[in-house]
Amino acid sequence: MNQPEATQQSPFHTLLATLQDLLTLAEGFLATFLRPWNFYQLGIAVAVFVLAHLLAHWFTPALRDWMRSREGWPTWRMRLLIMVQRRLRMILFVVLIWLVVNVMKEVTWPSRSYLLTIIAELASAWLLIAFATRLIVNPGARSLMRYAAWTWVTISIVGLADETQNLLESVAIQIGDSRLSLWLAVQAVVLLVALVALARFLAGTGAASIRRNDSISPSMQVLAVKFLQVCLYGAAFFMALKLVGVDLTGLAVLSGAIGVGLGFGLQKVVSNLVSGVIILLDKSIKPGDVISLGETFGWINSLGARYVSITTRDGKEYLIPNEDLITGQVVNWSHSNDFVRLDIFFGTSYGDDPHLVRQVAIDAAAGVGRVLTDRQPVCHIVGFGDSSVDYILRFWISDPSAGLTNIRGNVYLALWDAFKANDISIPFPQREVRVVNETLPAIRD
Incomplete structure (x- = not known):
């Protein structure tokens, strides 16, 4: 029966x-x-x-x-x-x-x-x-x-x-003591999609409000947006599982397994994640800063969870791991402010008046577009060379993201024009070759 x-x-x-x-x-x-x-x-x-x-x-x-x-x-x-x-x-x-x-x-x-x-x-x-x-x-x-x-x-x-x-x-299958039906799967998918969509909408709205708040620094804005996204998406995922009746106590075992995996195989990933949080908290760099790291010079586009996106003047985009920015030596050209001082070196002939040379160099640099006039350029003699009097010209700019090589080139060009207009010569090495014995012995076969 x-x-x-x-x-x-x-x-x-x-x-x-x-x-x-x-x-x-x-x-x-x-x-x-x-x-x-x-x-x-x-x-x-x-x-x-x-x-x-x-x-x-x-x-x-x-x-x-x-x-x-x-x-x-x-x-x-x-x-x-x-x-x-x-x-x-x-x-x-x-x-x-x-x-x-x-x-x-x-x-x-x-x-x-x-x-x-x-x-x-x-x-x-x-x-x-x-x-x-x-x-x-x-x-x-x-x-x-x-x-x-x-x-x-x-x-x-x-x-x-x-x-x-x-x-x-x-329509269901039996997995141990659990019964997974098609109705449960449909509920899970629909709830997850709906809650993730709601979380994304709330994250976008909250991120826009955070970015409009000028009292929060750019780095803290990025950290607040990332924290808000993690909280909302995590809440959406766990709420969807809870609403369809999934027992969340089993996730404790999964969390322990993930912890072991992180300890052995994901050290670099975790290191980059922690380094990213440290960068956001200490405000050492932020989007828009101009930095140099080794041979890489450019400005920061965005701060990611694992890397920092840096765009150089030639259009290349470098993805620098966060750990490298923490452990390496980074030059931040705009950390506390955007003012950057640049130095260029040149020499003139000994026959030129050094007082005139200094004044002409200062006036020429001040006439270049990006050079700041409220921080006047200065010019000093730094030595007497073999064939020239050596000078250093220092000037300030406030837009390093616009490039450094181009402004140096413009200042050099202004010096060239100014020296030519004032009859100031720029010496260059000259060599004489003298033949001591003009009569050479015949070459015998």
């Missing part, structure tokens, strides 16, 4: 029974649907849709012209208007179909507007889902969430929610 009972309760028989119930409900629905007044209601719905299409075609140009005149509006408001403009036909259809339903309920029997009510509820739900899923940035996740929500709402409105749930519950 036990064997037949086990066979009766098998998942296969449960699935067949659920499918049979669905077929019975479908037959009953078709029998109810194939009535004359239902075709009248379908005709009314089609007429309302055609009217909504014509009205949308008439209103759309005026709405677009009005949107173009709204200059200076916030981005979120313009995006909302674009969504309304793209779904204007559906919005008008929902408004008109509910007006028709309310009128028919007043002048006819409830059965004469039953199908129209279902159509109105479906259209309203689909429209709300279309607007709500726009919060999901990823196109694939947005489409998945939208079609899943449309499917479930449609099933719920037509009264097949319980039967569909039973059907999905009957």
Whole structure:
């Protein structure tokens, strides 16, 4: 007697029974649907849709012209208007179909507007889902969430929610003491996508608010944004698991295994992560700073969890591990301020007046565009060479990210022009070759 009972309760028989119930409900629905007044209601719905299409075609140009005149509006408001403009036909259809339903309920029997009510509820739900899923940035996740929500709402409105749930519950596998059904998997995916989308929206909104706060330094802004993202995405993941009934106590064992793996195989990764947090906390570098690390000179684009992105003057982007910035010697040209002093060396002939040379050099450097005038250039004699008097010219700039080699070249060019205008010569080595014995012995074979 036990064997037949086990066979009766098998998942296969449960699935067949659920499918049979669905077929019975479908037959009953078709029998109810194939009535004359239902075709009248379908005709009314089609007429309302055609009217909504014509009205949308008439209103759309005026709405677009009005949107173009709204200059200076916030981005979120313009995006909302674009969504309304793209779904204007559906919005008008929902408004008109509910007006028709309310009128028919007043002048006819409830059965004469039953199908129209279902159509109105479906259209309203689909429209709300279309607007709500726009919060999901990823196109694939947005489409998945939208079609899943449309499917479930449609099933719920037509009264097949319980039967569909039973059907999905009957498709399951047994893993030890746990039973994993298709219904549980669908719930997990939908909840995870929805919560991650919500977390991403909240993270983006919070990050924008943090970046607008001028009282927070750039490095602390990056740290606050990263911390907010980790908290929100972590909360979304664990909430999704908890809501579908997954026991989170088993994650303790997984956390221990991850800790062992980090200790042996991911030392560099963890070191870079910790170094990134230290960099953000001590504010040693921040986005926009101009730094030199070894042979690499450029400005910081972004601070990542594992690396720092640096762009050089030749357009190359270097990804420097955070650990290298902590352990290596880094020259930050704009750590406390953007002022940078540059030195160039030159020499003039002994026949030129050094007082005149210094003044001409200072005036020439001050006339270059990027050289600061509130911090006057200075010029000093640094030595007497074999064939020239040697000088050093020092000047300040406030935009090191615009380049150092180019400003040095411009100053050298200004010195050349100024020295030529004032008859100041720049000596260069000259060599004489003298032949002592002009008569050379003949070369014998």
